[in-house]
Amino acid sequence: MRKLAEHNIPLREASITQVHSVLRDGNPLIVHTSMFANALASLANPKQQQQWVPLAEKNRIIGTYAQTEIGHGTFVRGLETTAIFDPETKEFVLHSPTITSTKWWPGGLGKTANAAIVMAQLYTQGKCYGPHPFFVQLRDFDTHHSLPGVILGEIGPRLGINSQDNGYLRFDHYRIPRTNMLMRHSQVLEDGSYVKPIHNKLSYGTMVWTRVAIVHSCSKKLACAVTIATRYSAVRHQSELVPGKPEPQILEYQTQQYKLLPHIASVFAILFSASSVLRMQRNVAASISKGNVELLPELHILSCAMKALSSQDSTQGIETCRLACGGHGYIASSGLPSLYTSTTCTITYEGENTVLLLQVARYLIKSYRAGLEGLPVLPSVMYLTAPSAMHQSPPLSNQALIEAFRISSANLVKETESRLCRQFNLEQNFHYAWNRCSVALVHCAELHSRYYMCEKFLSTVESIRASDRVRSVLQDLCRLYLIHHITLNQGHFLRSGTLSGVDLSTLEEEMYELLAKLRPQAVPLVDAFDFRDELLGSTLGAWDGRVYERLYEEAQKSPLNKTDVSKAYHKYLQPLMKSNL
Ligand SMILES: CCCCCCCCCCCCCCCCCCCCC/C=C/C(=O)SCCNC(=O)CCNC(=O)[C@H](O)C(C)(C)COP(=O)(O)OP(=O)(O)OC[C@H]1O[C@@H](n2cnc3c(N)ncnc32)[C@H](O)[C@@H]1OP(=O)(O)O
Numbered sequence: 001m002r003k004l005a006e007h008n009i010p011l012r013e014a015s016i017t018q019v020h021s022v023l024r025d026g027n028p029l030i031v032h033t034s035m036f037a038n039a040l041a042s043l044a045n046p047k048q049q050q051q052w053v054p055l056a057e058k059n060r061i062i063g064t065y066a067q068t069e070i071g072h073g074t075f076v077r078g079l080e081t082t083a084i085f086d087p088e089t090k091e092f093v094l095h096s097p098t099i100t101s102t103k104w105w106p107g108g109l110g111k112t113a114n115a116a117i118v119m120a121q122l123y124t125q126g127k128c129y130g131p132h133p134f135f136v137q138l139r140d141f142d143t144h145h146s147l148p149g150v151i152l153g154e155i156g157p158r159l160g161i162n163s164q165d166n167g168y169l170r171f172d173h174y175r176i177p178r179t180n181m182l183m184r185h186s187q188v189l190e191d192g193s194y195v196k197p198i199h200n201k202l203s204y205g206t207m208v209w210t211r212v213a214i215v216h217s218c219s220k221k222l223a224c225a226v227t228i229a230t231r232y233s234a235v236r237h238q239s240e241l242v243p244g245k246p247e248p249q250i251l252e253y254q255t256q257q258y259k260l261l262p263h264i265a266s267v268f269a270i271l272f273s274a275s276s277v278l279r280m281q282r283n284v285a286a287s288i289s290k291g292n293v294e295l296l297p298e299l300h301i302l303s304c305a306m307k308a309l310s311s312q313d314s315t316q317g318i319e320t321c322r323l324a325c326g327g328h329g330y331i332a333s334s335g336l337p338s339l340y341t342s343t344t345c346t347i348t349y350e351g352e353n354t355v356l357l358l359q360v361a362r363y364l365i366k367s368y369r370a371g372l373e374g375l376p377v378l379p380s381v382m383y384l385t386a387p388s389a390m391h392q393s394p395p396l397s398n399q400a401l402i403e404a405f406r407i408s409s410a411n412l413v414k415e416t417e418s419r420l421c422r423q424f425n426l427e428q429n430f431h432y433a434w435n436r437c438s439v440a441l442v443h444c445a446e447l448h449s450r451y452y453m454c455e456k457f458l459s460t461v462e463s464i465r466a467s468d469r470v471r472s473v474l475q476d477l478c479r480l481y482l483i484h485h486i487t488l489n490q491g492h493f494l495r496s497g498t499l500s501g502v503d504l505s506t507l508e509e510e511m512y513e514l515l516a517k518l519r520p521q522a523v524p525l526v527d528a529f530d531f532r533d534e535l536l537g538s539t540l541g542a543w544d545g546r547v548y549e550r551l552y553e554e555a556q557k558s559p560l561n562k563t564d565v566s567k568a569y570h571k572y573l574q575p576l577m578k579s580n581l
């Protein structure tokens with residue numbers, strides 16, 4: 001926090017710095033500096049911002065974002081916490097009517113936060129208007145005691161991020177002023193009348209913003225993992241590549257290159273996609289402030305798609321890096337286990353991935369149908385009904401591979417839409433039919449998202465002007481990424497007829513050549529991510545390569561090594577040894 005102040009970084013921008021990485025196993029202030037700060041910036045009106053933002057900036061108020069309940073995370077409309085407007089006192093009464101309405105999970109809620117943005121069902125004049133955000137003080141700002149009517153606690157140990165206090169929260173008819181409803185987009189007036197927003201999902205804006213931030217953070221986490229595993233693979237020597245010859249660096253093995261290089265490529269693919277979505281988000285935010293919400297659905301879908309793909313890719317990539325380090329990847333001091341546990345949760349939070357991919361699929365099907373009817377569709381999905389352009393590029397060129405992705409994605413949407421129609425004819429109910437097609441629908445969303453990511457990777461690399469040498473290496477890396485994902489999805493390309501069996505064999509050959517060509521670039525590429533050793537926090541991945549010395553030094557810090565004979569010997573082992581059991 002002192003560093004942020006020194007560099008004049010406002011709170012709402014803190015989460016895009018590396019401040020969150022200071023604590024290895026979760027940061028209790030992450031939701032304060034990210035979601036809470038963003039909710040104030042985007043959901044509060046100017047008067048409310050004047051009131052709370054300076055206090056939050058000075059960390060007098062420490063906030064969290066309390067939406068999820070034990071009973072409902074995904075289905076936001078199903079939240080049970082109520083905020084009922086009392087026109088007599090001009091207050092909202094917050095209440096948790098059931099066990100399932102208990103707020104559950106918010107980061108920092110257990111012990112750190114003294115305030116929260118609470119999402120609750122808004123009732124006024126006897127009518128429910130759905131989930132709305134409220135600023136709620138939870139603890140006394142001086143004593144930190146929870147306030148009467150507020151029941152708070154921590155939810156217990158988790159798979160990871162255990163230095164963050166994820167919490168629970170219940171309200172017992174807890175009263176807050178009317179003006180604590182965040183009123184930038186919708187309002188409840190003094191007489192209780194409701195003023196609706198220009199788009200009814202604007203109150204979900206903080207989730208959209210966070211999904212975009214998560215895409216960036218996934219690229220950073222994966223970059224840390226590939227840095228550790230690649231440097232280690234250059235230090236580690238094992239086995240014989242040629243009998244009788246010295247043990248090679250494990251990075252010489254083609255299988256090791258196959259484990260690492262596609263994930264190094266993935267760091268760039270995710271980062272370039274994140275930058276593109278961030279640009280879109282800034283444009284949409286500017287339009288919203290002028291009253292234009294036309295592009296909001298597109299941003300929602302793109303952020304869902306990229307959050308889902310990047311969290312899945314980075315989690316799998318980090319686990320592959322861990323396995324690529326053999327036994328030493330399993331030790332905590334390698335840094336890889338905590339990278340994994342603090343990344344796998346991004347698959348679940350801020351919208352569980354399957355659920356987000358189904359949102360994308362819904363948009364694809366709607367856009368496809370609209371396109372067939374000649375209705376206008378947004379640019380990112382025009383390709384679904386646009387004529388094929390496969391023949392325009394040289395065979396198997398980068399552009400041809402992108403076109404193959406595009407046509408295969410359009411083909412899959414077309415096939416799945418037909419299946420949906422057939423299923424609808426059988427079921428006579430759209431929702432049952434949708435559920436019976438949902439595995440295929442998720443595949444549609446994944447292929448569309450991969451197409452977007454590949455396209456962003458290629459177009460960004462092609463636009464590099466600063467250095468021909470850098471562009472050339474990144475072109476190879478991008479080519480590897482395209483071919484790698486084509487080989488992983490061969491079925492889609494064969495089904496759509498965009499690539500033949502012979503094409504796929506040719507591409508596979510090229511992939512093996514690229515692994516060898518890129519091998520000398522592996523260490524320079526990860527060095528260029530430029531992580532300080534303190535930030536990597538890894539015995540295996542430090543810049544100087546002193547892996548074995550660091551492992552040994554770190555072992556000396558184990559509390560069990562403070563004495564030669566441990567207490568457990570006297571307490572348990574010795575009695576056991578003497579017991580003749
Ligand atoms: C360029 C360089 C920049 C520099 C950057 C460098 C960066 C480097 C480092 C970066 C580090 C960053 C670190 C920050 C990380 C931050 C981590 C913070 C920690 C997070 C902790 C976790 C918090 C949480 O999890 S909070 C709780 C989140 N909960 C959810 O996400 C719930 C998921 N569910 C939903 O969102 C919805 O209910 C949903 C999407 C499932 C929709 O449900 P539905 O049944 O369809 O219902 P409905 O709501 O009625 O929708 C109908 C309609 O509306 C559309 N819709 C839905 N949502 C939206 C939306 N948000 N916006 C617009 N439209 C929306 C939906 O698509 C439907 O449309 P139609 O089909 O047209 O009807």
Ligand SMILES: Cc1cc2nc3c(=O)[nH]c(=O)nc-3n(C[C@H](O)[C@H](O)[C@H](O)COP(=O)(O)OP(=O)(O)OC[C@H]3O[C@@H](n4cnc5c(N)ncnc54)[C@H](O)[C@@H]3O)c2cc1C
Nearest residue numbers: 065066067068072073074105106107345349350351352354
């Ligand atoms: C580490 C961590 C930190 C968190 N921090 C916060 C926080 O700060 N604030 C906050 O409010 N929340 C937070 N959460 C909660 C998080 O947002 C939810 O857990 C998440 O949105 C998923 O909801 P759920 O747990 O209800 O899962 P569920 O929705 O119950 O998912 C369970 C399964 O059901 C499936 N499913 C659910 N609905 C559908 C559907 N419509 N179609 C098909 N399949 C479906 C899912 O795909 C999944 O396989 C956090 C969670 C974690 C793990």
